[in-house]
Amino acid sequence: MNLYNRAPIAVESGKGVWLTDTAGRRYLDCVAGIATDALGHAHPALVAALTEQAGKLWHVSNIFRIPGQEALAQRLVDASFADCVFFANTGTEAVECAIKTARRYHHVKGQPERIDIVGFAGSFHGRTYAAINASGNAGYMEGCGPRLPGFVQLSVDDAAAIEEAIARPTTAAVIVEPVQGEGGARALSGEWLLRLRALTRRHGVLLIHDEVQSGMGRTGKLFAHQWFDGAAPDIMALAKALGSGFPVGACLATAEAAKGMTPGVHGTTFGGNPLAMAVGIAAFDTIANGETLANARAASADFFDRLEDLRGRFPDVIAEVRGKGLLIGLKMIPNNREFMGIARDHGLLVAGGGENCVRLLPSLLITPAEVAEAVTRLEAACVAARG
Numbered sequence: 556m557n558l559y560n561r562a563p564i565a566v567e568s569g570k571g572v573w574l575t576d577t578a579g580r581r582y583l584d585c586v587a588g589i590a591t592d593a594l595g596h597a598h599p600a601l602v603a604a605l606t607e608q609a610g611k612l613w614h615v616s617n618i619f620r621i622p623g624q625e626a627l628a629q630r631l632v633d634a635s636f637a638d639c640v641f642f643a644n645t646g647t648e649a650v651e652c653a654i655k656t657a658r659r660y661h662h663v664k665g666q667p668e669r670i671d672i673v674g675f676a677g678s679f680h681g682r683t684y685a686a687i688n689a690s691g692n693a694g695y696m697e698g699c700g701p702r703l704p705g706f707v708q709l710s711v712d713d714a715a716a717i718e719e720a721i722a723r724p725t726t727a728a729v730i731v732e733p734v735q736g737e738g739g740a741r742a743l744s745g746e747w748l749l750r751l752r753a754l755t756r757r758h759g760v761l762l763i764h765d766e767v768q769s770g771m772g773r774t775g776k777l778f779a780h781q782w783f784d785g786a787a788p789d790i791m792a793l794a795k796a797l798g799s800g801f802p803v804g805a806c807l808a809t810a811e812a813a814k815g816m817t818p819g820v821h822g823t824t825f826g827g828n829p830l831a832m833a834v835g836i837a838a839f840d841t842i843a844n845g846e847t848l849a850n851a852r853a854a855s856a857d858f859f860d861r862l863e864d865l866r867g868r869f870p871d872v873i874a875e876v877r878g879k880g881l882l883i884g885l886k887m888i889p890n891n892r893e894f895m896g897i898a899r900d901h902g903l904l905v906a907g908g909g910e911n912c913v914r915l916l917p918s919l920l921i922t923p924a925e926v927a928e929a930v931t932r933l934e935a936a937c938v939a940a941r942g
């Protein structure tokens with residue numbers, strides 16, 4: 556199956572923000588595995604954790620206690636609003652668990668009519684059936700059969716429709732990315748998130764944050780919603796940077812929201828396996844320490860200054876600089892896919908995104924010199940894009 560429009564380079568190795576292809580060319584990596592390699596490539600703490608665990612134990616399944624799971628769950632609980640954690644392998648699986656958690660909550664509360672999951676235009680939650688139905692991009696559903704009942708899409712700008720949907724007695728939960736990633740680095744305001752929190756609470760509707768892309772330090776806080784006091788959800792999906800390149804996903808919830816998630820209701824063979832947990836713990840401890848988050852915030856400020864300056868000098872190439880932390884979007888005037896190729900020819904890897912954006916999603920450990928180098932290469936790409 557040919558499912559990807561792959562860039563015509565074959566990557567062989569990586570160190571920090573640098574990748575080397577099979578032809579020996581080096582690239583400055585501002586894709587980071589689509590916001591996943593939060594600590595860059597071949598981080599020594601992750602390599603050590605994985606290789607040590609590889610010699611000890613790989614897999615036992617979830618019919619036994621797994622000490623690494625308990626340790627990582629404890630860290631996530633201590634650092635968040637949540638009381639409990641389910642480990643999955645991917646972001647999509649974390650979202651599936653979040654949706655089941657929300658519906659099961661209402662089921663065990665004796666309100667089975669509450670099934671609707673309200674999502675937003677431009678959002679991305681994954682590629683399984685529940686996830687494409689929850690995502691706010693009709694293209695993901697095309698040719699995949701009828702829409703499932705119980706999923707509602709709204710515009711983030713339609714305050715009246717949002718209020719009306721949350722007040723409906725059939726609504727189970729609202730799912731939102733605090734910063735839309737695939738949609739093109741669109742950050743929701745604190746005011747918007749707090750209003751959503753207040754409305755969902757008032758009407759007994761659960762709030763799910765999909766922080767698969769925005770979480771684990773990407774915005775300069777451990778979780779994007781932590782920029783705003785009181786914005787925390789009831790349920791949160793994590794993945795990507797949680798394993799910093801190793802497949803790890805998680806669904807976090809308050810004890811109240813998780814009431815319906817009892818043994819037998821959900822499960823996974825591989826989720827939370829000892830290898831994944833060993834890497835997850837090392838990644839968590841490296842990301843959640845103040846230094847990495849401070850570096851991400853400083854690098855972000857540096858990027859935004861330099862990128863605004865670049866936009867000022869290339870208003871015919873870059874229409875807008877947006878996003879939060881190191882989830883940065885450039886709304887392009889030339890075609891974004893073509894621009895990604897031009898940037899690659901200049902030794903810079905950037906990701907695409909909705910609304911004709913290119914995204915810069917580098918390692919949280921990117922240095923000031925590497926930020927400057929990335930923008931220098933971007934500038935060369937802008938010159939070339941002008942033709």
Ligand code: PMP
Pocket residue numbers: 589644645646647648650679680681682732736737765766767768769794795
């Ligand atoms: N939610 C969001 C916000 C994402 O950005 C992604 C991946 N881009 C997913 C869910 C799906 O994650 P995965 O590809 O790991 O299943």
